[in-house]
Amino acid sequence: MxxxxxxxxxxxxxxxxxxxxxxxxxxxxxxxxxxxxxxxxxxxxxxxxxxxGALLPAFGDGHVHPVLGGLGLRGVPVRECASVEEIVEAVRRWAGEHPEAEWITGGGFDPWLAPDGRFDARWLDAAVSDRPVVLRTSDHHTAWVNSEALRSAAYTAATPDPAGGEIVRRNGSAEPLGTLREFGALNPVLALAPKPSREAHVGALREACARFAASGVTWVQDALVEPHHADAWVTAATTGPGLPVRADLCFLLEPDGWRERIARFAADRERVESGAPGVLTARSVKFFADGVIESGTAALLEPYTDCPHSHGIATWTPGELAEAVTAVDTLGFRPHLHAIGDGAVRAALDAIEAAARTNGPRDRRPVIAHAELIDPADLPRFTELGVIANLQPLWAQCDPLMSELILPRIGPERGGRQYQIATLLAAGARVSFGSDWPVTSHEPLRGIATAVTRQTPDGTPTGGWLPEERIDTLTALAAYSTGCADQAFEEKEWGALRPGxxxxxxxxxxxxxxxxxxxxxxxxxxxxxxxxxxxxxxxxxxxxxxxxx
The missing domain is CATH 2.30.40.10 (Urease, subunit C, domain 1)
Structure with missing residues (x-):
């Protein structure tokens, strides 16, 4: 034959x-x-x-946001802006070109462009004052808004910080500054903006997936799926040319009303998998255990160095997180937990352990994504509990985000044990790589280069940042192929080049x-x-x- x-x-x-x-x-x-x-x-x-050249197993991406990233390509182009002034000018220009837009949105700019990551609404007011403006930083955990957006959400000096969020105040005042941190503060604003149509969602997916294919990616973990996203995925996969990637969808579960939401997960899974068999699965549930260090919202075991009264923001209480993780595990879903700070990583591990204790042994492959800061006592637990550490290698560099925002907030001791890729692998942990696009580039080869060198694109520092955590090229390639296939429960199907x-x-x-x-x-x-x-x-x-x- x-x-x-x-x-x-x-x-x-x-x-x-x-x-x-x-x-x-x-x-x-x-x-x-x-x-x-x-x-x-x-x-x-x-x-x-x-x-x-070389033929290799295609790459996977174990943590990415295709819908969010695809839609983000259509707003104000601020990702490449190098200053606050450039962003303001981009907003002014885009608003003038789109007088029909009720809201002006965009995202992907660097959170260190303002001192301490504090962005002022009045700076945006100078460009647009009659329509709400909402711009999200590259990590998507912070938004910079203008005064009209604050007014639309009824955020005033009398508004208390919502659960799971922070309305940053002006120095010496209770007045909102124009910076909103975490989803508890962001969501009430985002909920007011006009929703993109189904056609826009499908188009965003097609554009995002074409970019993945051009980077050598054939499987992705959509790490934040709301009900209408699932319908867009099925439509994109079954109409027109279809999609150039397969995907596993990860349903979002938030603390408010989680018991009612979880009751629909099994039906949602059936709708996805029967709607696009062989292309889409829906095996995972997404939890946010905390925020991010640069905003002071990652949950830490010890207080922030620059804010001794704060441990950050834990999105769930430990007890309720364990209960919810156990509940989704009971339904046969795999928990996929965003955990940045060492406090959040511990809470995530505790929840996974509780689910295994309650529901008994089986091949679960739970995922903790990011795992930026891990307490030494918790490192062996990844192996013991069979947790897949899904890491974003492109973050493992000492760029301005690290030097200007993260390191000053956690100090040298904790700063010296971030992104412990080599340490986790040496301990026998299962590791997969992902991009978290649109937070950072979706191109696996850029992440591989950083994992191998631990350097910024200009080659600094010499010898790499935390060089003991560097890995070799073959290991980095495997994390983007066999590691992702393992995460997908498809290690016998792809991730290596063997007959069959x-x-x-x-x-x-x-x-x-x-x-x-x-x-x-x-x-x-x-x-x-x-x-x-x-x-x-x-x-x-x-x-x-x-x-x-």
Whole structure:
């Protein structure tokens, strides 16, 4: 039987240290390696010349926000702004070009552009004063709003901080400054803005997933799914050209009314999985255990260095988090917990342990995402409880976010044990990588470069930040492939290149193992295949190739 596709002319890297010179694909699955693949060429076989490059298992992304990121591409373009003044000018310009917009929104700007991350509504008022403006920082845990947005939400000096949020005040006053931290404060404002249509959600997903495919990604964990997002996913997956990635949807569960919401999860899962079988699963439930360190909202075991009376914001009480995690575990869902501070990581581990104790042993693969700061006593618990640490390697650098906001808030001792990728791996923990896009870039090769070097793009500091936590390129590649396949419960299906496995493949311009670590971030992705269907072709006019083999 002849193969449908044969790849040759480069290095075929299985996902471990072994290599071959060819790979064959038949009916969407790997059917041969090396000499066996070469003899499978027939008159109708498509031969792909790797041109001296490398074929590897395609990447996954274990924590990403396709809907949020796709919609964010349509607002005020502030991501590349390098100053408050540039953001204000971008808002002024966009508002003038869109007089019909009732609200002006955008996101992705750097939270360190204002001193201590405190943004003033009056700065935005100078650009737009008659319509609400809401801009979210790159971490999406903080919003900068103008006075009209504060008025619309009835935020005044008399408004108390809501549960799970902070209305930042002017120095020496109770008046709202214009900076809102965490979802308890953000959501009442965001709820007032006009909602994007179903068509806008579907379009956002298509645009986001095309970007993933162009980066070599074939599977994503959508880490925050609301009910209307699930419908958009099914529509995008089953209409038009379909999607170039598979996805697992992670239903959001918040403390308010969680018992009523959880009662609908089983029906939501059935609607998703029956609506797009083989493309979408819905196995996970998302919890926010805390916020982020740069805003002082991550939950810490010991107080913040710059604010000795504050431990941050724990979104759930430990007892209720354990109860809710146990409840979703009972229904067969896998908990996926955002936990940044060491206090939140401990609460997440305690909740996972409580669920296992109550419901008995089984293959759960719970996920703790980010795990930026882990108390030494909790490190071995990841292995003991079978927790997958989903880490964002692009964060493991000493950029201005780290040097200007994070390190001053937690001090040198805690600052020296952040993003312990190598330590977790050495302890036997399961590790997968993700981007958290649109918080940071969705391109796996950029994350891999940072995990290997622990340096900023300009190569600082020499030798890397916390260099003992660097990992080698092969290990970093595995975290984005086999690690994500493990997280997806599909390690027998993809994440490595073995006969019988799905042909989820990425073609890179050179072998990453022989590429200088500083060059990994810029290694071109020449092609991506999902079960043998080509989803990205760098040689096509627009880089896409929907429906092509």
């Amino acid at each position: 002849y193969a449908d596709i044969v790849f040759t002319g480069g290095t075929v890297r299985n996902g471990d240290a072994s290599v071959h010179d060819a790979l064959a694909v038949t009916d969407g699955r790997i059917s041969g390696l090396g000499a066996e693949a070469l003899v499978a060429r027939g008159p109708r076989t498509t031969v792909v010349d790797l041109a001296g 496995m799905r042909a989820d493949l990425v073609h890179l311009a050179a072998d990453p193992i022989g590429t200088a670590p500083s060059d990994l971030a810029h290694l071109p992705v020449l092609g991506t295949w999902l079960a043998g269907r080509r989803t990205h072709d760098a040689g096509a006019p627009d880089g896409s190739c929907a429906g092509r083999r």
